[in-house]
Amino acid sequence: MEDAVEAFRPQVILTLAGCGLSNLARKTAQRHRLPLAGLFLDWFPVMRGHYGHKSTRGTLSRRYRKLYAECDLAFCTSDGMQEILGPHPNSHVIYPMPGKYRVTAGNTCPTRTGRFRLVYVGSVENFYGRMLCSLIEKVEATSDLEIVVVGPKADWPKQLLERARARGAYLGFKPPEETADVLASADALLVVMSFEKEHELFMRTSFTTKFLDYVAFGRPVILWGPEYSAPVRVTRRHGGAAVISSDDAGAVVSLCRQIAGDTALNEELSKQALQLHRTLFNPDRLQAIFVGEIENLVAARANQ
Incomplete structure (x- = not known):
């Protein structure tokens, strides 16, 4: 040194x-x-x-x-x-400094099914994984929604992981250019912050980079996390996402349906996301x- x-x-x-x-x-x-x-x-x-x-x-x-x-x-x-x-x-x-994503000419994202597509990109282990698993199980029971998750090393229950892979709900790791294709295919983008008491200090202080990545795509962002988490607090002041502040995965499903059926809400959330990208983020x-x-x-x- x-x-x-x-x-x-x-x-x-x-x-x-x-x-x-x-x-x-x-x-x-x-x-x-x-x-x-x-x-x-x-x-x-x-x-x-x-x-x-x-x-x-x-x-x-x-x-x-x-x-x-x-x-x-x-x-x-x-x-x-x-x-x-x-x-x-x-x-x-x-x-956190957002990444630079560019949509490729040959789109590599999963084929659209006509369902409202919710996309998550990020960590899929531990408390993030537990939240995603509960949401995937809720989405599996619907006929009008689908979820696509991108991230390495999922530590989910074996049967759920196998089903998610078979249905194209879990794609594992993707390089940035392929991740951009998946993000661009979304009807809404998901941010998750843990509700578990053990991780409260971490949620109060950390800030997920993916929130900053998402808003550049101009899609509605759904922020699923407790009121005390840093991203939710920013959203309450500046907008940029629709917040679900309870740990009920069913509430996320309901919000997806609300965004799918309300053009004005969809456009407003998209506008807020882009505004956040152009200003605070x-x-x-x-x-x-x-x-x-x-x-x-x-x-x-x-x-x-």
């Missing part, structure tokens, strides 16, 4: 908060008297894939907050993350905040 700093001569150290190298980044910034910028994207101390052991979560969360306080510049992935981390003199909310706006605040930090340090 010392050799890299000497060779590259950075003007700022940027770190992903909570990863194994964030403490090294902090110490390096201190040693070389460089400003430290942190990306606070997820509350990693409670994520099973990173740490997960309940006995360590308190200590790791305190370290996470301490790093936030020591950063000269902090970028938070949501308003909820910023609020829970607490006051900071130079903290800014930057929602505009990738150029998000990039400008990121670059501009780093430049301001470097300039301020140079003038000291």
Whole structure:
């Protein structure tokens, strides 16, 4: 690390908060008297894939907050993350940068059946998987709806997974260009946030990138999650999606039917999605905040 700093001569150290190298980044910034910028994207101390052991979560969360306080510049992935981390003199909310999807000339999405198509793209494991399974079972019992799910490593019950694959409801992993075809084929797009109490802190602070991806397609977005989740809170203030804030999968089915049968509602939700894409979720706006605040930090340090 010392050799890299000497060779590259950075003007700022940027770190992903909570990863194994964030403490090294902090110490390096201190040693070389460089400003430290942190990306606070997820509350990693409670994520099973990173740490997960309940006995360590308190200590790791305190370290996470301490790093936030020591950063000269902090970028938070949501308003909820910023609020829970607490006051900071130079903290800014930057929602996740959306991907760049392009619909291909030869469409690779499943053949249309004439049913109202709800599409979900994202994580299909754990609590996301449990919510999707409950919804798939509800949709299976209908004759006017279909659901298409894209995402790797589904950990669903074997029989349900086999049925979903056979019917084209579960497509597994798809590269971005094929995912774009599926998204473009949707009548509505689904965002899910867990209602399970165990994951409340994560839902309050995280922000799903897929919400930002979806709105660029100008389709109605259905946001299925608790009122305290960060995406629902944003939607309540800015619009952009129809919210189902109960854990009842049947309510999602009812909303799909309502959107299918109400042209005015369909058009209004599509309009709201595009408006969100052009304003709050505009990738150029998000990039400008990121670059501009780093430049301001470097300039301020140079003038000291």
